[in-house]
Amino acid sequence: MESIIFHQPRYLGEAIQLLHETPNPALLAGGTDLIIDINKERKKVETVIDLSRIEVLKTITVNEIEIEIGSMVTFANLCENPIIKQEFFGLFLCAKHFAAPQIRNMATIGGNIINASAAADSVPVIMSLEGKFVFNSVEGERIICAVEYFSNYEKEKIKPHEVLTKIKLPRKGYLSGFYKLGKRNSLAIARINAAVSLKEKEGVVEKINIALGAVGRYPFRVTEIEKICVEKPLSYLESDEVLIGLETAVYESIKNRPTMPFKKEAVKGVYILALQSALGGELNG
Amino acid sequence: MVEVTITVNGTSYTRKIHPLMRLLDFLRDELKLKGTKEGCGEGECGACTVIMDGRTINSCLVLAASCDGKEIITIEGVGGAELHPIQRAFLEVGAVQCGYCIPGMVLSTKALLDKNLDATEEEIKEAISGNLCRCTGYQKIVEGVKLAQTKMKESRGEACECGRS
Numbered sequence: 001m002e003s004i005i006f007h008q009p010r011y012l013g014e015a016i017q018l019l020h021e022t023p024n025p026a027l028l029a030g031g032t033d034l035i036i037d038i039n040k041e042r043k044k045v046e047t048v049i050d051l052s053r054i055e056v057l058k059t060i061t062v063n064e065i066e067i068e069i070g071s072m073v074t075f076a077n078l079c080e081n082p083i084i085k086q087e088f089f090g091l092f093l094c095a096k097h098f099a100a101p102q103i104r105n106m107a108t109i110g111g112n113i114i115n116a117s118a119a120a121d122s123v124p125v126i127m128s129l130e131g132k133f134v135f136n137s138v139e140g141e142r143i144i145c146a147v148e149y150f151s152n153y154e155k156e157k158i159k160p161h162e163v164l165t166k167i168k169l170p171r172k173g174y175l176s177g178f179y180k181l182g183k184r185n186s187l188a189i190a191r192i193n194a195a196v197s198l199k200e201k202e203g204v205v206e207k208i209n210i211a212l213g214a215v216g217r218y219p220f221r222v223t224e225i226e227k228i229c230v231e232k233p234l235s236y237l238e239s240d241e242v243l244i245g246l247e248t249a250v251y252e253s254i255k256n257r258p259t260m261p262f263k264k265e266a267v268k269g270v271y272i273l274a275l276q277s278a279l280g281g282e283l284n285g
Numbered sequence: 286m287v288e289v290t291i292t293v294n295g296t297s298y299t300r301k302i303h304p305l306m307r308l309l310d311f312l313r314d315e316l317k318l319k320g321t322k323e324g325c326g327e328g329e330c331g332a333c334t335v336i337m338d339g340r341t342i343n344s345c346l347v348l349a350a351s352c353d354g355k356e357i358i359t360i361e362g363v364g365g366a367e368l369h370p371i372q373r374a375f376l377e378v379g380a381v382q383c384g385y386c387i388p389g390m391v392l393s394t395k396a397l398l399d400k401n402l403d404a405t406e407e408e409i410k411e412a413i414s415g416n417l418c419r420c421t422g423y424q425k426i427v428e429g430v431k432l433a434q435t436k437m438k439e440s441r442g443e444a445c446e447c448g449r450s
Binding site: 004005006008028031032035036038039040045048050052076099100101102103105106 | 287303304305307326327328331334337340341342343345346347348350351353393396411412414415416
């Protein structure tokens with residue numbers, strides 16, 4: 001085996017400096033993807049920067065307007081955080097049903113985002129909650145909306161000298177939910193998932209955000225459908241107009257893929273279960 | 286090479302290792318603790334489960350270099366001179382068939398019961414959901430975990446709800 005350089009910085013500034021000075025470093029977060037890729041020789045690395053000792057990346061902090069989730073917060077940590085369960089129920093559900101306990105104990109929200117898998121569970125939830133990503137580098141801080149990051153991925157994706165440090169979610173009091181359809185419940189990688197965040201007043205929709213995952217190269221929001229739901233009664237959210245709109249969105253996104261006929265049907269049930277989990281607590285099994 | 290110090294089953298080990306050595310290989314090849322098994326090598330099967338700082342992890346997905354300063358429990362560290370109540374319970378109910386998944390099953394059970402001795406059947410199934418049994422002996426394994434709960438409560442003097450124990 002050739003020589004590999006392994007860094008384990010304890011401070012964010014140290015990591016940022018290493019990123020600046022090192023050509024093509026592999027950033028190690030939870031390792032649940034990277035270690036497999038290295039071991040199966042799908043990825044060659046020369047320098048590894050292990051982020052697991054940087055305490056500031058493992059914290060969840062709350063202020064009046066937002067919650068800041070460090071990129072090295074694990075899915076197990078997300079499940080255990082009372083504010084996430086109370087105010088960001090969709091994210092709680094996503095974390096609770098994320099893979100098996102051993103993976104939840106290691107896999108990080110930052111790793112899930114940066115891998116940019118079409119089926120990344122946390123991304124639709126963060127999109128529906130109007131979340132933002134915070135990147136740091138020697139040049140300073142870059143903040144970008146999750147929706148914009150993925151809708152313009154080639155331009156906005158993480159730069160070689162950057163590190164994702166935080167995910168910011170505004171405390172808007174949204175009712176939020178999430179549902180994933182996999183082959184084996186939570187253990188499986190999502191075949192399709194949906195996240196819904198909404199605000200209602202006296203049974204009327206004031207605002208709704210719907211994000212879909214695993215139905216395109218990256219998760220996305222269905223803004224056209226969201227718009228037509230505003231100022232409608234809650235019952236409208238399960239109407240044929242909305243469901244057909246979702247079916248059309250999925251068709252347009254993956255019309256040339258063999259999974260399209262299945263997914264354009266499945267999205268309707270997945271969305272309704274996500275919606276119901278937002279409105280009525282957990283129906284996610 | 287990087288130097289790491291990892292506490293395994295209560296003993297501190299310092300070794301110079303390749304930076305990309307997995308914890309699984311550290312345990313099996315460096316420390317010759319062969320109870321931790323490699324199954325899929327992809328974090329799917331749970332055969333390589335160990336407990337790190339109180340939480341279960343797949344040792345095939347963790348670099349040993351990342352574990353510097355951590356405390357690991359492997360199957361060899363679960364019992365002492367005698368078998369652990371979880372191990373006795375698994376044997377008594379016949380939860381062990383080929384045995385390959387059992388070290389991981391026992392460690393997932395231990396991590397659960399150390400935190401929640403009153404875990405429900407649903408919680409038990411969730412706790413071992415990352416451990417696949419290729420003999421498909423799940424029913425007996427769940428029975429084994431339930432018997433382990435009783436045994437562990439007995440050893441803590443909590444078996445009798447009337448308070449006489």
